[in-house]
Amino acid sequence: MKYLKNIVVLMAGCMSLVSCEDKLTEKPNSYYTEDEFFSDPDNVEMGILGIYNVLPSLYGDYAMAFFASDDTWYASTGNSDSGRRDISAYTITTSNRYVENAWTYTYQGLERANYMIAGIEAMDEYESNENLHELVAEAKFLRALFSFNLVLYWGDVPYKTTPTNSYEEAYLPRTSREDIYDQIIEDLTDAEEGMDWATSSSSPERATQASARALKMRVLLQRAGYSLQMDGTLQRPEDNLRQEYFTAVTEEWEAFEANGYHGLYTTDNGVSNGFDDDHTIGNYEALFRTFSYGTLNSRESLFEVAFYTVDGSTGARGYWGTYNGPRVDAPGINTTETSDFMGRANAMYRVVPEWRDFFEEGDNRRDVMVCTYNYTWDSDVYNHVKEEVTDVRSWYPGKWRREWMPIGYKEPNITDVNYCMLRYADVVLMAAEAYNELGETSTAWTLLNRVRERAQATQVNSLQEYRNCQPNLLELPFFNGGTAQDDFRAALYWERAFELAFEGMRKYDLIRWGILEEALVMTGNNTHANTAGTNRPYVAGDNFQTGKHELFPIPLDEIQANPLLENKNNPNY
16 A cells, blocks of 8 residues: 555645744634744654655656657657657757746755755754654755756756745855755765665655665766756766765665665565566566556665545646556546546657667566557447557557556546656666776676566676677667776666666766767667658657757746846756
């Protein structure tokens, strides 16, 4: 059972508390002064949940578009939509409504975290209360997460770690991303020191020490890589700093190893997959069935954004498995029969079909990543019918599927499927990358093989072996230095995609490696999606501009409202 079911009715206004004087003569029953709010431990817990409550707004529909890269595109073609199509096609403008909303929700989450941290730390009993320290650690994890998104999406941005108590404090100049990174690392260090490791009884819908350590690894790798600067150039830190960051990644990995609880999910490690105990489906597929089914698994899943709606219209409405899964027709049933049939799946995204051929035969990640069928409604049999899709341009991302969810629905387009933001397999591959960058390439291959073993893929120890068992891989126009480190980078380019497709990392891997444009162009020039018909639906590589599209624009409304931004947007917007 999802943890969120117990907290689904969060007070939407619980964080709209103000410390300034109230000008109303009568206060509504839900109003608290700051002193009143932080005098009640129940309010403090509610306030922390209020920070979490921002995440579904960020990681629902918006995230799917933000994540589109060399593996997916938005299926709808035609004119600009000022939304997900423009983002995935790299025709984005400063008035894109998805970017505007993501900006708003990210700052809302940051403000809530700032408010709760300051308020709890000012409580009289804070120093002696272990529970309050743990709640602050959670809030710092969440503040680090929102802060990281600001840097990842927009680079140098207005930033502070104190709550906003006046209009004058609402507008700030840009802060250097390096200063923001320093704060993120500080917050995550405090968070990992203040939170316990997960156990088998933990819910991944609440942060743990593993969540903080995994996010820190991701932050360090991103910081060590390329990012777009305000002068329009891609730059990365000096080598000595990069080595410090890679070393810090391996230290976090060593903490995971020392703790010993977390690992790769298998049907043998005592966690039910919530759907099927048939081992023939493969452990990787079993993992993603658990996500679709709603079974919580804290062994591999380190942190999840929780979606749950009681009635299909209120609460944290989710779209995982409907917008980015195989298409399912709307069922032609009576309204009294919704508990007996699958809901609809709009299938707004398509997978680049060549990825299916890139996998080694027998790698059980292949048929999870790429779904080649859909479900049509057959009124004669009065049920959905599974059909193979012969047009490769209409294959779907397959990690979340209606057929893997519990039967029935509350609203045909809405799901309760969580988004797993941090999982152990990514931790293993991040550690492998760091060891390689530190010159310990043999250790890197060992770790990469841990992930491949679960997928029943061939164990490899060189790029040549890697290519031999996956002969359809494209020749990369990068990572061709001929060194052992470059060989591993080339293998990791593919392996992270095989393991982590559509989960939010791919685009930002390519940015920090400094090769996003090259990858998009290579994909566009080599996919049947662009050559099998008269149209060219995968246009990311055609439109991408290095020195611009590595960042989103700051929303035009914010540029116009904040004089301290000096009417200057991100490069080339």
